[in-house]
Amino acid sequence: MTPASPMTALALRDRIISGELSAVEVCRAALARIERDDVAIHAFQSLMPERALARAEDIDRDPSRFRDKPLAGVPVAIKDNIATRGHVTTAGSRLLERFAPPYDADAVERLDAAGAVLIGKTTLDEFGMGSSTDFSAFGPARNPWAMDRTPGGSSGGSAAAVAAGFVPIALGSDTGGSIRQPAAFCGVTGLKPTYGRVSRFGLVAFASSLDQIGTFGRGVADAAAALQVIAGRDPRDATSADATPIAWQPGSPMARGTRIGVPSADLEMGVHPEVREAFERALDELVAAGATRVDIALPSSRAALAAYYLIATAEASSNLARFDGVRYGARVAADTLDQMYARTRTAGFGPEVRRRIMLGTYALSAGHYDEYYMQAQKVRARIRHEFEAAFEQADVLAMPSSPVPAFALGDRVADPLGMYYADVFTVGANLAGLPAIGVPCGFTSGDDGPMLPIGLQLIGAAWDEARMLTVAETYERRTSWLTRTPGAPA
Amino acid sequence: MVTREEAARIAALAKLELTGEDLDRAARDLAEILGYVEQIAAVDTAGIEPSPGVWVAPPLRDDTVGAMLNADETFANAPDADRAAGLFRVPRVLG
Numbered sequence A: 001m002t003p004a005s006p007m008t009a010l011a012l013r014d015r016i017i018s019g020e021l022s023a024v025e026v027c028r029a030a031l032a033r034i035e036r037d038d039v040a041i042h043a044f045q046s047l048m049p050e051r052a053l054a055r056a057e058d059i060d061r062d063p064s065r066f067r068d069k070p071l072a073g074v075p076v077a078i079k080d081n082i083a084t085r086g087h088v089t090t091a092g093s094r095l096l097e098r099f100a101p102p103y104d105a106d107a108v109e110r111l112d113a114a115g116a117v118l119i120g121k122t123t124l125d126e127f128g129m130g131s132s133t134d135f136s137a138f139g140p141a142r143n144p145w146a147m148d149r150t151p152g153g154s155s156g157g158s159a160a161a162v163a164a165g166f167v168p169i170a171l172g173s174d175t176g177g178s179i180r181q182p183a184a185f186c187g188v189t190g191l192k193p194t195y196g197r198v199s200r201f202g203l204v205a206f207a208s209s210l211d212q213i214g215t216f217g218r219g220v221a222d223a224a225a226a227l228q229v230i231a232g233r234d235p236r237d238a239t240s241a242d243a244t245p246i247a248w249q250p251g252s253p254m255a256r257g258t259r260i261g262v263p264s265a266d267l268e269m270g271v272h273p274e275v276r277e278a279f280e281r282a283l284d285e286l287v288a289a290g291a292t293r294v295d296i297a298l299p300s301s302r303a304a305l306a307a308y309y310l311i312a313t314a315e316a317s318s319n320l321a322r323f324d325g326v327r328y329g330a331r332v333a334a335d336t337l338d339q340m341y342a343r344t345r346t347a348g349f350g351p352e353v354r355r356r357i358m359l360g361t362y363a364l365s366a367g368h369y370d371e372y373y374m375q376a377q378k379v380r381a382r383i384r385h386e387f388e389a390a391f392e393q394a395d396v397l398a399m400p401s402s403p404v405p406a407f408a409l410g411d412r413v414a415d416p417l418g419m420y421y422a423d424v425f426t427v428g429a430n431l432a433g434l435p436a437i438g439v440p441c442g443f444t445s446g447d448d449g450p451m452l453p454i455g456l457q458l459i460g461a462a463w464d465e466a467r468m469l470t471v472a473e474t475y476e477r478r479t480s481w482l483t484r485t486p487g488a489p490a
Numbered sequence B: 001m002v003t004r005e006e007a008a009r010i011a012a013l014a015k016l017e018l019t020g021e022d023l024d025r026a027a028r029d030l031a032e033i034l035g036y037v038e039q040i041a042a043v044d045t046a047g048i049e050p051s052p053g054v055w056v057a058p059p060l061r062d063d064t065v066g067a068m069l070n071a072d073e074t075f076a077n078a079p080d081a082d083r084a085a086g087l088f089r090v091p092r093v094l095g
Helices: A009-017 A023-041 A049-061 A106-113 A156-163 A180-186 A220-230 A264-268 A273-288 A301-322 A337-348 A351-364 A370-393 A416-421 A427-431 A465-478 B004-013 B020-042 B071-075
Strands: A044-047 A075-079 A117-122 A169-174 A189-192 A212-217 A259-262 A292-295 A396-400 A436-443 A453-460
Touching (some): A009 A220, A023 A075, A023 A117, A044 A156, A049 A117, A075 A106, A106 A169, A106 A220, A117 A156, A156 A169, A156 A180, A169 A189, A169 A220, A180 A189, A180 A453, A189 A220, A220 A465, A259 A273, A259 A370, A273 A396, A273 A436, A273 A465, A301 A351, A301 A416, A351 B004, A370 A427, A370 B020, A436 A465
Parallel strands (some): A075 A117, A075 A169, A259 A292, A259 A396
Antiparallel strands (some): A169 A212, A189 A212, A189 A436, A396 A453, A436 A453
16 A cells, blocks of 8 residues: 655654654665665665664654754665664665765764655665666666656655655755656655755765755755755865855745746756646746746757766766775775776676776876866866856756656666766756756657656755745645555555 | 666775676666756857856855864774774775
């Protein structure tokens, strides 16, 4: 049995605080559902029942002590590249199969302090490198809407866990779309904040200038509440900012004439006709709600994807140098230190990670640095300027989250460029450090396969999550996509 | 076009041990992806300063001692360590 429409995190919290629901019972029910249905979906890489139940029992002893805790008793899933103290954090890699971090990530500490019940760790592409979870060393997750389809990636497990109704909230990380694209594929809400909003302390680094932890919820209010909990300056991440907190509340009215900027030329970039149609209808809905549609241009959009793959892989090749078999992770024995490094890394990294390390090393190597890495950084600067210009004409930008609905698992494993193309609409916000949110905006007709969710992406100006959330929630309230849920896995 | 020799040179820099079919495959993949990313050369970036990232302020801090891991935490995940001596053990460094 799948509940028609799972309770929101905020409703669940209120009933636990009032004593109407037991935190332990909510926790046990979540674990039982996962036990039963996740064999098929594989949203979870591992569960943390002891940690979860200890917290839930603590709440039930005296719920009133948790009255000021915004996520008291709410089951939350954590992407498995985010550190959990004493609990295996694989980052989807064989190399970290038995790695138990000595500390919690800052975002995990903050969830803990907010009373959340941390249920388990979710499936991802190895080190976040992929758009489908096909590149998890431990097997992919499946899309709850259609089991032969990918849930998207790299935070596919987190998106699937929320879509399946296992948990109301999950953490993900987004380097080039890894929250928004799986949110689109799974019909849930995915929120990537402004770069610097959330500490990266305890996030296994992929590309440090792009990586940002963010949240999933079924709806905007839950995703936003979770972001408000994990946001804030942390001295352990020098790039985390001392920013004004996100002052946003559910139900904030959208100002009449809010300008929605649409990069019309970009909609020609290989967008599936049904995605295009759903996107246009979503814009019409926003206009009907009082927004004004304005055309904007992001002339370097196509080049953005190429620049992204150079910058992300260059940073990854440097970040992943730490996996050398010395301080942590699996080691392959060898006679000399140099052989040990090479054999450990070759055996420990999967094919996509090796491919990206090779590209990144190439882009940074003598003779290629200026042509590739430096030029990519200049393109990045240009893209930032183009976004700045767009925000002089518009308050929030809109485009699809993904050019296509969920593709079949395994479909693009042998086609790296096809896999990279899934990120064409999402990398811009990472390159420019902007906040972005993906919300459900319809379904495919099902004429040529299963009915699959479609996602609308909204991008805000830096540090202006609030206005973006208002537009997203205004849209959500005028539509009924969230009343649909996938059935239990067959 | 990326030659086998060039792919081998990059693999050595990246501390990856690719041989045989794996090396051929790496050269082919590298060539295909480079063929795609080369389009950035066509973007007019005259007079544009490269952007390494998006920061409100330069991410610098004072060089002071902060909290750190204790010895047990430090060695807990090590594949090979001499805890008593406080050392990570590795194969011999000099041939």
